[in-house]
Amino acid sequence: MMTFIDYQKFVTQLNDWNHAYHVLNTPLVSDSEYDTEFRQLQSIEHENPDWLIPESPTQRVGDIVNSAFKKITHDVKMLSLSNVFSIDETIDFFVKAAKELAIPLAELDIFSESKLDGLAISLRYENGFLRYAATRGDGQIGEDVTHNIKTIQSIPLKLNAENPPKILDVRGEVFMIKAIFEQLNHLAQVQNSRLFVNPRNAAAGTIRQLNPKITAERALQFIPYGMGAYSGEIAFSRHSEILAYLVKLGFKSNQNNHNFSANKMAFEQDYQRMEILRESLPMEIDGIVYKIDSLNLQGKLGFISRSPKWAVARKFPAQIMITTLLDVDFQVGRTGVLTPVARLEPVFVGGVTVSNATLHNMDEIERLNLCIGDKVEIHRAGDVIPKIVKVVSEGKARQTIVMPDQCPVCNSRVKRIENQAAFRCSGGLACGAQIAERIKYYASRNCMNIRQLGSKVIEILCEKNVLTSVAGIYRLQRNDITNLEGQGEKNATKILAAIEASKKTEFSTFLAALGIPEVGESGAKNLARYFKVLEKLRAAEIEALVQVPDVGEITAGNVRAFFDDATNNQLVDDLLATGVTWDAHKIVEDLQPLTGETWVLTGTLNSPRNEIKVKLEQLGAKVSGSVSAKTTVVLVGEAAGSKLTQAEKFGVKILNEAQFLELMKSYEN
Numbered sequence: 001m002m003t004f005i006d007y008q009k010f011v012t013q014l015n016d017w018n019h020a021y022h023v024l025n026t027p028l029v030s031d032s033e034y035d036t037e038f039r040q041l042q043s044i045e046h047e048n049p050d051w052l053i054p055e056s057p058t059q060r061v062g063d064i065v066n067s068a069f070k071k072i073t074h075d076v077k078m079l080s081l082s083n084v085f086s087i088d089e090t091i092d093f094f095v096k097a098a099k100e101l102a103i104p105l106a107e108l109d110i111f112s113e114s115k116l117d118g119l120a121i122s123l124r125y126e127n128g129f130l131r132y133a134a135t136r137g138d139g140q141i142g143e144d145v146t147h148n149i150k151t152i153q154s155i156p157l158k159l160n161a162e163n164p165p166k167i168l169d170v171r172g173e174v175f176m177i178k179a180i181f182e183q184l185n186h187l188a189q190v191q192n193s194r195l196f197v198n199p200r201n202a203a204a205g206t207i208r209q210l211n212p213k214i215t216a217e218r219a220l221q222f223i224p225y226g227m228g229a230y231s232g233e234i235a236f237s238r239h240s241e242i243l244a245y246l247v248k249l250g251f252k253s254n255q256n257n258h259n260f261s262a263n264k265m266a267f268e269q270d271y272q273r274m275e276i277l278r279e280s281l282p283m284e285i286d287g288i289v290y291k292i293d294s295l296n297l298q299g300k301l302g303f304i305s306r307s308p309k310w311a312v313a314r315k316f317p318a319q320i321m322i323t324t325l326l327d328v329d330f331q332v333g334r335t336g337v338l339t340p341v342a343r344l345e346p347v348f349v350g351g352v353t354v355s356n357a358t359l360h361n362m363d364e365i366e367r368l369n370l371c372i373g374d375k376v377e378i379h380r381a382g383d384v385i386p387k388i389v390k391v392v393s394e395g396k397a398r399q400t401i402v403m404p405d406q407c408p409v410c411n412s413r414v415k416r417i418e419n420q421a422a423f424r425c426s427g428g429l430a431c432g433a434q435i436a437e438r439i440k441y442y443a444s445r446n447c448m449n450i451r452q453l454g455s456k457v458i459e460i461l462c463e464k465n466v467l468t469s470v471a472g473i474y475r476l477q478r479n480d481i482t483n484l485e486g487q488g489e490k491n492a493t494k495i496l497a498a499i500e501a502s503k504k505t506e507f508s509t510f511l512a513a514l515g516i517p518e519v520g521e522s523g524a525k526n527l528a529r530y531f532k533v534l535e536k537l538r539a540a541e542i543e544a545l546v547q548v549p550d551v552g553e554i555t556a557g558n559v560r561a562f563f564d565d566a567t568n569n570q571l572v573d574d575l576l577a578t579g580v581t582w583d584a585h586k587i588v589e590d591l592q593p594l595t596g597e598t599w600v601l602t603g604t605l606n607s608p609r610n611e612i613k614v615k616l617e618q619l620g621a622k623v624s625g626s627v628s629a630k631t632t633v634v635l636v637g638e639a640a641g642s643k644l645t646q647a648e649k650f651g652v653k654i655l656n657e658a659q660f661l662e663l664m665k666s667y668e669n
């Protein structure tokens with residue numbers, strides 16, 4: 001008779017085989033033996049449904065999810081890396097770091113890892129079990145992709161640890177190996193369906209699948225490169241220790257890691273080593289990541305905007321090809337700026353067929369001395385938009401590229417923007433291209449997030465003159481939508497509901513959605529925090545605007561110009577009149593995001609305690625001397641004692657100093 005204990009052993013056995021196969025690349029049994037045992041496990045679970053444990057390998061492929069991807073807030077922000085492209089830039093980066101730390105360059109221990117070309121994922125484990133997985137998103141808020149992540153065999157559903165930490169976020173890259181990518185595209189070709197541009201694109205598309213069965217077939221892989229939030233049962237002093245710990249927990253390791261002390265020769269040798277290795281690797285890598293191994297030094301250096309000051313990516317050079325410039329078109333953007341776009345004779349560069357390239361502006365065309373008919377060199381690096389870098393040989397019948405005097409969309413006059421290389425259509429919101437682009441921007445994910453109202457629908461509604469302004473979104477009627485081809489009642493209901501829901505928003509979101517040039521998400525946040533009230537911002541002079549953190553003269557000028565324009569003011573009034581509102585108190589909370597929290601500091605911290613205390617209080621937190629069940633966070637430095645034990649006892653959230661600094665940084669943006 002099979003007992004529950006036997007069943008558990010069975011699951012462990014299959015998980016061990018899985019680990020050996022997918023993580024260690026050393027199969028312990030044949031595929032067919034595994035399949036037979038797997039089917040037996042399925043039938044045991046079928047007969048004893050209440051035995052089922054979450055780490056059973058049968059739980060990797062679930063049902064189709066029909067909800068859109070839920071948003072997940074990362075406890076510790078997911079950062080990105082700054083890029084360098086040469087040995088000199090690499091050295092400069094670390095010389096600067098060493099200077100800031102006031103230590104000689106050679107004392108920096110560098111940890112080198114290949115830069116996997118996939119997408120960043122954060123895995124949340126609670127008490128050793130995978131709870132959820134999220135994409136990076138904007139760094140702060142990602143999307144729940146747990147259903148697909150569970151299909152990745154190299155991600156343990158249960159960590160291999162006797163006493164796993166209460167909380168652990170494992171961060172790493174999900175990618176598709178080259179061989180699977182080729183198979184997938186081969187199949188797509190046979191079936192005449194859309195090809196993926198590159199393995200990264202294929203991995204990203206696969207992670208956004210609603211059907212985990214499809215994801216499972218595409219055999220994605222995961223390799224960790226760090227951790228996000230984690231509770232205080234674990235502590236490390238080096239990045240390399242973190243990676244070794246993750247391997248112990250059951251994760252795959254990035255095979256080509258390397259440790260050396262910082263000096264020019266070592267960096268160059270390491271780069272050459274990886275450049276040679278690159279071709280033979282099963283996955284695409286687009287560069288090397290160099291990290292300072294000491295977590296103490298990492299903590300001291302901190303971050304600048306979205307990237308750490310202790311790590312940098314040295315990217316492999318762009319791939320180069322030569323082709324012919326066939327023509328140049330002018331595209332009208334959201335703010336009316338006309339961008340020249342090169343139409344090229346299609347050419348295959350780094351696995352992608354390229355037939356367009358942006359030329360940025362007329363100065364760039366002049367600088368390149370570019371004419372239609374010329375043979376040009378184009379570069380493409382990873383995800384970067386292809387770029388024309390030079391004319392290789394002039395065409396026989398060279399045709400000069402000229403900026404049209406009339407907008408190709410609305411025929412209004414095109415004027416050069418004062419002191420800038422850009423030209424703009426003067427049609428403003430009377431220009432069809434600008435209206436559609438403005439509406440798309442307003443409804444986009446990082447603005448009002450009316451996702452159900454897609455770009456195509458907006459374009460058609462604008463073409464048909466049903467939508468003629470941004471505020472028109474809120475006046476759309478049911479039959480405006482059902483009259484469109486392919487849009488039934490169900491879709492109309494969804495779209496209208498999403499539009500209605502978007503009316504309740506936040507001041508900063510609304511500001512960002514207005515599309516003021518140079519005012520993005522973080523600029524809008526700063527403006528909202530500073531002015532708190534729309535009318536104050538509307539009336540603000542340049543002198544007041546430049547007082548706002550990160551707002552320079554150009555942005556200030558754009559904000560002033562935006563609100564000096566009658567059409568824009570009318571639009572803002574219209575939007576408010578249709579019922580767009582926000583909670584004015586939210587902004588104050590935003591200013592003091594830690595309101596209601598009680599923090600306790602313990603152990604030896606690098607920053608002066610008093611400084612930390614003042615900072616926390618400024619953000620609205622109370623700082624207390626003793627830990628209780630009511631404590632929100634305990635900030636632990638080195639050699640922490642009883643307070644840490646207390647925090648663990650009460651299950652209070654624990655942060656180390658590096659995590660704390662990262663959190664503080666996130667409030668500055």
Ligand code: IVH
Nearest residue numbers: 079080081113114115116119120173225289
């Ligand atoms: S470290 C705080 N290490 O590259 C630093 N990133 O361009 C966080 N990536 O978002 C990143 N391989 O998705 C790190 N060995 C590696 C990596 C790596 C690939 C990706 C990651 C990150 C992006 C930044």
